[in-house]
Amino acid sequence: MTEATSIAGAAPAQPERNRLNLSKKDYDGASSTLCRGCGHDAITACIQTACYESSIDPTQVVKMSGIGCSAKTPTYFMSQSFGFNGLHGRMAAMATGVGMANRKMLIIGPTGDGDTASIGLGHFAHMMRRHLRIAYIVENNGVYGLTKGQFSATADVGSKLKKGPANVFHAVDIPSLAILMGATFVGRSFSGDRKQLTPLIRAALSHHGTAILDVLSPCVTFNDHDGSTKSLKYIRSHRDAANEIEFVEEPVPNTDHHQEGTDIEIAMHGGMITLHKIKDHDPRDRMAALQRLEAAQRESKFLTGLLYVNEDQPDLAEIENLTDTPLSNLDPKDLRPSQKALDEINAGLML
Helix, strand or coil: CCHHHHHHCCCCCCCCECCCCCEHHHHECCCCCCCCCCHHHHHHHHHHHHHHHCCCCHHHEEEEECCCHHHHHHHHECCCCEEEECCCCCHHHHHHHHHHHCCCCEEEEEEEHHHHHCCCHHHHHHHHHHCCCEEEEEEECCEEHHHCCEECCCCCCCCECCCCCECCCCCCCHHHHHHHHCCCEEEEEECCCHHHHHHHHHHHHHCCCEEEEEEECCCCCCCCCCCCCCCHHHHHHHEEECEEEEEECCCCCCCCCCCCCCCEEEEECCEEEEEEECCCCCCCCHHHHHHHHHHHHHCCCEEEEEEEECCCCCCHHHHCCCCCCCHHHCCHHHHCCCHHHHHHHHHHHCC
């Protein structure tokens, strides 16, 4: 038997599988219909890789979205998962309902800068202060792609469209707002940097609270030209990394310590984040994170990496003292208070 015959007759290589015996293909969805080269598709690929590497069970995931180009993202990954595409700007409110009804489900919310920082700003702010457990991923391109590229609320002052005047309004900075409003995991990345984005997503999926990722995602159709501050060229030349991140999803002891200039290790509920420090930035320091973001804005730079994390804050289900059994799985008799219990509640409300 010749070598060529031996190779031709060999069984095809089997795909690698994770702890759930799933291959990466099991995390696929439908084919994308977005513009060729859209940064959103790169984000989708990172979500798929993160879920595969973390052995996320697709049947225990709820994918939520609102309206916009980003709202298509849930269609493109984990076709075995539950999904709901709701009204413009209402994804945060709908996700809160899901999280209260079934605390066991992992909520992944790919969304856009319009859904988040414009029509949905009020719902977004209250979701953060309530500490809903969610991986909320903003696909931020600074324009409204579905309505032909007008400035969004995250467009930077001085940024230019292909035609028309430059933007004169200050941008809503999503990471700064998230920290101020109470989010307990805040990061920023770039759709063109899968090495940084994938472990950030893995860490966000592991976080027991509101994890916000602001991902700069250039719109190749309406906002990738000279003069735009959300173009591929501009973002690549104005990124300012605070750290490099690795995430290992294994039970680990708490080694929450570091020395100046060395790595920072942060124990989470489902693993360990290791941050290789580039700048003198400790993401557990809330005020330092806000100050670094402000300094980066003054220099027209995008600070990326894990910006802030707090693993001590209870999530919404714990704050509301929900039962371990999800409310959606309880029988009506378990959900309905007895007449005696209602009388006691009413008596306690009497002045």
